[in-house]
Amino acid sequence: MTRYLILGVLTGFLLVTSGCRPALSPKATVFKPIVPRILDADNALAEARALVALGPRAAGTPGARQAAGHLLVRLQAAGVQSTLDAFTDETPDGKVTFWNVMGVIPAAGPDSPRGREAAKAPWIFLGSHFDTKSGLGSGFEGANDSASSSGLLLELARVLQAAGPLPVNIGIAFFDGEECRQSYTARDGLHGSVHAVRALCLNRRVDQVRAVIILDMIGDRDLTVTIPRNSTSDLTSRVFRAAAAEKVRDKFALMAGAMLDDHQPFLEAGMPSIDLIDFEYGSAPGRNDYWHTPQDTLDKLSAESLGIVGRVVIRVLNDLMMEAVSGRQTPDAR
Numbered sequence: 001m002t003r004y005l006i007l008g009v010l011t012g013f014l015l016v017t018s019g020c021r022p023a024l025s026p027k028a029t030v031f032k033p034i035v036p037r038i039l040d041a042d043n044a045l046a047e048a049r050a051l052v053a054l055g056p057r058a059a060g061t062p063g064a065r066q067a068a069g070h071l072l073v074r075l076q077a078a079g080v081q082s083t084l085d086a087f088t089d090e091t092p093d094g095k096v097t098f099w100n101v102m103g104v105i106p107a108a109g110p111d112s113p114r115g116r117e118a119a120k121a122p123w124i125f126l127g128s129h130f131d132t133k134s135g136l137g138s139g140f141e142g143a144n145d146s147a148s149s150s151g152l153l154l155e156l157a158r159v160l161q162a163a164g165p166l167p168v169n170i171g172i173a174f175f176d177g178e179e180c181r182q183s184y185t186a187r188d189g190l191h192g193s194v195h196a197v198r199a200l201c202l203n204r205r206v207d208q209v210r211a212v213i214i215l216d217m218i219g220d221r222d223l224t225v226t227i228p229r230n231s232t233s234d235l236t237s238r239v240f241r242a243a244a245a246e247k248v249r250d251k252f253a254l255m256a257g258a259m260l261d262d263h264q265p266f267l268e269a270g271m272p273s274i275d276l277i278d279f280e281y282g283s284a285p286g287r288n289d290y291w292h293t294p295q296d297t298l299d300k301l302s303a304e305s306l307g308i309v310g311r312v313v314i315r316v317l318n319d320l321m322m323e324a325v326s327g328r329q330t331p332d333a334r
């Protein structure tokens, strides 16, 4: 992650909205909510540690390619249908090859062929970037930014795959090239998420996307998830309600401003999106001085924080899936 923006600047370049509405599940089916405590936070931390052990993962380097291959293997080991999506994009340093890792857990109903059900069901995407900021030396771990969210996303994928069949399609996205090389422009940063959004638009899937939940820097042992203002308010409300139910409401707050992160391209294409990010990652409360420095190391993370965010995400997913099953459609509060 990313660059901090003041809200006034951001609203100037938002392209919203396409008027898309959440798709409804085709048929009411029985859905049993996933028990949040099934999530194994120690496993999420172990996955983060394994990713860090590979070395720096700056986009366009062999390290990023290796990390993508590793995430693909881990996702497949969880039983998730997964692919490597390689693409090239212009950057300030010329053309670069990026590697997104994409997984799908298809929707299914008990009384219809899996494929037909999945084609009509809503989509929920869970995303994390996995690249590390470049220029921080050969020892840079990127433990919180971005191994923490990638480790948790692998664990969430495992839980969701095991909990199926689900009433919605779940997309699991590990984005390459989130970090910019110089400063965020149309050619610098957010490459993976922009590429994924382009594919959704080409495949006319945008209107089927009910929610996009981006995880970034969520492993800090001193956890405060600071939800940026440029998140869809309906999803922000659901996260606060889920956090209250999980008795961790004090760990979640609204950021004073907006962030440019991987949820932004989805928002601009008209998809409800939220960024769960802790942008107070530092040596004292409220400070962010570990961010993009050699101090972003594994010892700053805790399984407890990964567990808190993971369980809240499961509750939000339960909420959205129950709604899809009941056919109830809440107003798009974006």
Ligand SMILES: [Zn+2]
Binding pocket: 001, 002, 133, 145, 179, 292
């Ligand atoms: Zn970053």
